[in-house]
Amino acid sequence: xxxxxRGEVDPFIVMDVMEAARAxxxxxxxxxxxxxxxxxxxxxxxxxxxxxQAMEAGPLGYTVALGLxxxxxxxxxxxxxxxxxxxxxxxxxxxxxxxxxFILAFSxxxxxxxxxxxxxxxxxxxxxxxxxxDLQPVMLETKAENRLxxxxxxxxxxxxxxxxxxxxxxxxxxxxxxxxxxxxxHATQAQGAAFxxxxxxxxxxxxxxxxxxxxxxxxxxxxxxxxxxxxxxxWRIGWMxxxxxxxxxxxxxxxxxxxxxxxxxxxAALAAMDAHEELQRNMDVYRENRKLMLEGLPKAxxxxxxxxxxxxxVYADVSHLTQDSRQFCAEIxxxxxxxVTPGLDFDAQRGHATLRFSYARSTADIREGLARLxxxxxxxxxx
Numbered sequence: 001x002x003x004x005x006r007g008e009v010d011p012f013i014v015m016d017v018m019e020a021a022r023a024x025x026x027x028x029x030x031x032x033x034x035x036x037x038x039x040x041x042x043x044x045x046x047x048x049x050x051x052x053q054a055m056e057a058g059p060l061g062y063t064v065a066l067g068l069x070x071x072x073x074x075x076x077x078x079x080x081x082x083x084x085x086x087x088x089x090x091x092x093x094x095x096x097x098x099x100x101x102f103i104l105a106f107s108x109x110x111x112x113x114x115x116x117x118x119x120x121x122x123x124x125x126x127x128x129x130x131x132x133x134d135l136q137p138v139m140l141e142t143k144a145e146n147r148l149x150x151x152x153x154x155x156x157x158x159x160x161x162x163x164x165x166x167x168x169x170x171x172x173x174x175x176x177x178x179x180x181x182x183x184x185x186h187a188t189q190a191q192g193a194a195f196x197x198x199x200x201x202x203x204x205x206x207x208x209x210x211x212x213x214x215x216x217x218x219x220x221x222x223x224x225x226x227x228x229x230x231x232x233x234x235w236r237i238g239w240m241x242x243x244x245x246x247x248x249x250x251x252x253x254x255x256x257x258x259x260x261x262x263x264x265x266x267x268a269a270l271a272a273m274d275a276h277e278e279l280q281r282n283m284d285v286y287r288e289n290r291k292l293m294l295e296g297l298p299k300a301x302x303x304x305x306x307x308x309x310x311x312x313x314v315y316a317d318v319s320h321l322t323q324d325s326r327q328f329c330a331e332i333x334x335x336x337x338x339x340v341t342p343g344l345d346f347d348a349q350r351g352h353a354t355l356r357f358s359y360a361r362s363t364a365d366i367r368e369g370l371a372r373l374x375x376x377x378x379x380x381x382x383x
């Protein structure tokens with residue numbers, strides 16, 4: 001059977017690493033997971049209890065396309081709590097994960113063939129979703145001196161129709177402060193291009209609060225998710241904030257593409273938003289894990305790193321150790337029983353010499369993983 005060129009997207013390499021780790025575990029080996037960007041904790045207890053109660057109370061059918069009104073209102077309230085913003089709940093769109101939000105945003109904002117800028121390194125599914133929608137991802141090669149975040153100068157001469165920025169970023173964990181984010185928004189808008197802010201790691205910050213694009217402009221798309229801070233990856237529930245005149249446009253797309261977000265996940269998400277104490281206990285784990293990583297990775301020979309401002313990743317330059325990050329990860333998995341992600345997922349040009357380490361799992365796992373990495377590097381003569 002014939003296939004479309006839109007289906008010819010690259011594989012998500014971290015998923016291949018996860019499968020290799022699963023196969024190793026099936027053989028009886030104990031693998032430390034530093035590859036996957038997924039909290040090791042369950043959804044908050046209040047979320048699970050709320051869903052159990054709702055399931056007993058009656059059927060969970062379709063909701064309206066934009067999401068449960070009470071959930072949209074509670075998300076709007078969060079912007080007041082976190083950023084001091086008064087947000088109209090009508091601008092909030094509940095989505096099937098942030099991935100659903102990206103599909104809606106790209107469909108609403110761009111026509112086939114238009115050019116959307118993305119910082120490299122960056123989350124790989126951005127460019128693959130763009131390709132699948134017949135859009136052209138334009139990779140902006142960010143610099144270490146800019147902490148692997150794009151700057152207005154990177155936009156010059158690119159003729160972009162849109163720019164997508166993540167802060168905190170995946171894989172680097174670096175953030176844009178308000179001045180830097182405002183400069184990017186204004187530079188993008190001056191070109192007549194759309195600005196999309198990926199804020200799915202907000203809430204997971206260490207030394208400063210992440211800045212929302214909504215603190216700077218209402219003429220932006222902001223995407224977030226319950227996957228990371230709220231520890232609900234498998235529930236596939238996210239949200240998006242759009243300009244007032246885009247709400248009906250997004251609603252029509254959502255009705256036809258998704259009908260509605262999962263009702264069960266919306267019920268759980270609403271309860272999760274008030275589980276502050278439990279979520280902060282998760283943050284205590286991330287803080288301790290980050291400290292261990294920043295101390296332990298250099299001791300294990302991975303010393304070319306920038307401390308992450310948020311999220312739960314460390315992105316390392318390993319050009320002095322290898323020019324084949326995928327093979328290096330395979331060797332680490334085989335000899336050290338630690339799964340890590342090659343940078344090729346995030347940067348097709350420079351990722352052959354970078355690795356991403358995730359510290360989203362338990363502190364005991366992080367300690368053991370660092371010890372295994374140090375032994376592996378010593379045993380192979382790299383330390």
